[in-house]
Amino acid sequence: GEDVEQSLFLSVREGDSSVINCTYTDSSSTYLYWYKQEPGAGLQLLTYIFSNMDMKQDQRLTVLLNKKDKHLSLRIADTQTGDSAIYFCAEGPGTASKLTFGTGTRLQVTL
Amino acid sequence: DGGITQSPKYLFRKEGQNVTLSCEQNLNHDAMYWYRQDPGQGLRLIYYSQIVNDFQKGDIAEGYSVSREKKESFPLTVTSAQKNPTAFYLCASSMEGQISDGYTFGSGTRLTVV
Numbered sequence: 001g002e003d004v005e006q007s008l009f010l011s012v013r014e015g016d017s018s019v020i021n022c023t024y025t026d027s028s029s030t031y032l033y034w035y036k037q038e039p040g041a042g043l044q045l046l047t048y049i050f051s052n053m054d055m056k057q058d059q060r061l062t063v064l065l066n067k068k069d070k071h072l073s074l075r076i077a078d079t080q081t082g083d084s085a086i087y088f089c090a091e092g093p094g095t096a097s098k099l100t101f102g103t104g105t106r107l108q109v110t111l
Numbered sequence: 112d113g114g115i116t117q118s119p120k121y122l123f124r125k126e127g128q129n130v131t132l133s134c135e136q137n138l139n140h141d142a143m144y145w146y147r148q149d150p151g152q153g154l155r156l157i158y159y160s161q162i163v164n165d166f167q168k169g170d171i172a173e174g175y176s177v178s179r180e181k182k183e184s185f186p187l188t189v190t191s192a193q194k195n196p197t198a199f200y201l202c203a204s205s206m207e208g209q210i211s212d213g214y215t216f217g218s219g220t221r222l223t224v225v
Contacts, residue, residue, distance in 0.1 A: 008151060030210060031210050031211060031213070033213045035213075035216075040219070040221070041218055041219065042117075042201055042203075042216035042217050042218045042219050043154075043201070043203075043214075043216040044216070045212070045213045045214075045215075048211055048213060050211070088153065088154070090213065090214075093210065098142075098144070098156075098159065099213065099214060101146075101153055101154040102153060103151070103152065103153035104153050104154075
């Protein structure tokens with residue numbers, strides 16, 4: 001079945017860039033998404049990329065997609081303390097006709 | 112403003128009790144979903160519904176039940192058969208044909224067994 005993998009934790013200093021990585025298995029996915037979850041809250045859609053693109057930039061966020069390797073990354077430039085959260089990647093709808101979420105990466109921003 | 116509302120935010124359940132979590136959306140979305148979130152395990156799909164009066168089991172449906180009598184509402188009942196119900200529950204919705212919008216999530220209900 002579909003599987004989406006992320007590393008569990010990333011720590012960066014304020015002002016540095018953060019790069020959160022994700023790998024997925026469903027080659028029929030049409031969209032890939034990045035969500036942000038702050039403590040005790042629901043998930044908020046940050047950005048998405050269509051599967052025929054290899055890069056998308058949206059202010060401080062850059063999404064890179066390597067479709068051959070099924071690898072997705074989210075780069076946050078000039079990381080701030082307010083960026084501390086759990087970040088989920090998701091892929092779909094492919095063969096499952098619904099989104100599959102990764103395990104989430106907890107980003108900790110230190111001063 | 113349109114959105115998706117979950118209630119209550121916190122819920123306490125005694126052993127052997129059934130409890131129902133509410134999820135209401137005014138986005139006119141066709142599909143609705145229930146996820147369970149445990150630390151370090153990401154989101155696991157419990158049930159989903161793509162149309163009124165129809166729903167499908169997700170990956171961890173045992174011990175849970177749902178109904179979809181109205182487009183706006185998708186309540187989740189955690190039954191006494193669910194042996195480890197303490198978790199954070201998230202409801203989401205989506206619109207058929209608006210794939211780039213992904214899912215819209217509620218703010219969650221934290222259920223604790225006491």
